[in-house]
Amino acid sequence: MTSTTVDERARTYSAHGRPFWRRALLTREAAIIGILLLVIVVSLATVRNFDSPLTVTYLLRDIAPILLIALPMTLIIITEEIDLSVASIVGLSSVTVGVLTQAGWPFEVAALAAIVVGLVAGAINGFLVTVVGLPSLAVTIGTLALFRGIAVGLLGTEAVTEFPETWTDLAKANIPGTPLPLIMIPFAVLAIVFAVLLHLTPFGRSLYAIGLNKEAAQFSGIDVARTKFVLFVLSGTVSGFAGVYFTLLYSNARGENAMGMELQIIAAVLLGGVSIFGGRGALHGVIAGVLLIGTLGSALRLAGVTSDIINVITGVLLVLSVVSASLLAWLQSRRAASLGKRRGARSAASAATV
Structure with a gap:
């Protein structure tokens, strides 16, 4: 009887041995949400015009492309891969829609073609990652330069600024009666789809399995290559859509559009609790991470802080998020090892008693 009880206790996951409130609240995602709320409260109390509806509108407009691309990026990083080419795909799709519109194509067709370009890039x-077997870091550094080079080569130093007013006005419009930009509707739809896909389906569980142990996932019947291929295609497609929105928002198609945005996206994803080593993360934490970086940046700009200082603060947040994740993993491994030793000692004592 004693031996059976010990065995059952040994099979219990330590994380689920804690009370539900601790599992729900004592997480990195909850901490990021708490910090976000704190930044909002402090900014409302100390930063002039931060409470203006226009601040909310411009903040959400600016971070909308980051919010969109962070969704597939989360899934990619959970599988222990990365996509550094997303901002270049945004630029390439922006140039595509600009060139085709300038050539007389209907805007709807040009926008669809730009999204298809994003899909092909993904x-x-x-x-290259799943069939050729190259590391995603090396591949996407290369395609970052490739896609950006194509985008700049198509337009050179020129820019396309003439787009149908109906579409540019739509990109800048708000949801009636609110300060929320209209782009938040497609974002909300995509966020729900990605959240269900990641957290409530076997496909989502397979992503965590791949991130934790690719070989074990392969032996358990998961098609690792096909799964990762789908994720990169999703990333490219969403980046293409973000490129169309970016172009309409600023009425400007240039090869340099969104340059450097990939760093903001990755910073937000890691800050939101996704492990760079794969196998861990949640979408609500990532969304909170994007909002935190955007809100902090908006508050600092309103307070007169220069963009260079804001970039330094963003970099510090990224470093701290990676360091804290590694430190937390080390503490958890130490705790698990200590718990295993205690269980072994109890098992030995129980066996001696029997």
Whole structure:
């Protein structure tokens, strides 16, 4: 009887041995949400005009592309891969829609073609990573330069600024009666789809399995290559859509559009609790991470802080998020080892008693 009880206790996951409130609240995601709320409260109390509806509107407009691309990026990083080419895909899709519109194509067709360009770019990344077997870091550094070079080569130093007013006005419009930009509707739809996909489906569970142990996932029947290929295609497609929105928002198609945005996206994803080593993360934490970086940046700009200082603060947040994740993993491994030793000692004592 004693031996059976010990065995059952040994099979219990330590994380689920804690009370539910601790599992729900004592997490990195909850901490990021708490910090976000604190930044909002402090900014409302100390920063002039931060409480203006226009501040909310411009903040959400500016971070909308980051929010959109952070969704597939979360899934990619959970599988222990990365996509550094997303901002270049935004620029390439922006140039595509600009060039085609300038050539007389209907805007709707040009926008669809730009999204397809994003899909193809994502498929190229996926092919090189999953079929050729190259590391995603090396591949996407290369395609970052490739896609950006194509975008700049198509337009050079020129810019396309003439787009149908109906579409540019729509990109800048708000949800009626609110300060929320209209782009938040497609974002909310995509966020729900990605959240369900990640947290409530076997496909989502397979992503965590791949991130924790790719070989074990393969032996358990998960098609690792196909799964990663799908993720890179999703990343490229969403980046293409973000490029169309970016172009309409600023009425400007240039090869340099969104340059450097990939660093903001990755910083927000890691800050939101996704482990760079794969196998861990949640979308609500990532969304909170994007909002935290955006809100902090908006408050600092209103307070007169220069963009260079804001970039330094963002970099510090990124470093702290990675360091804290590593420190937390080390503490958890130490605790698990200590718990295992205690259980072994109890098992030995029980066996001696029997």
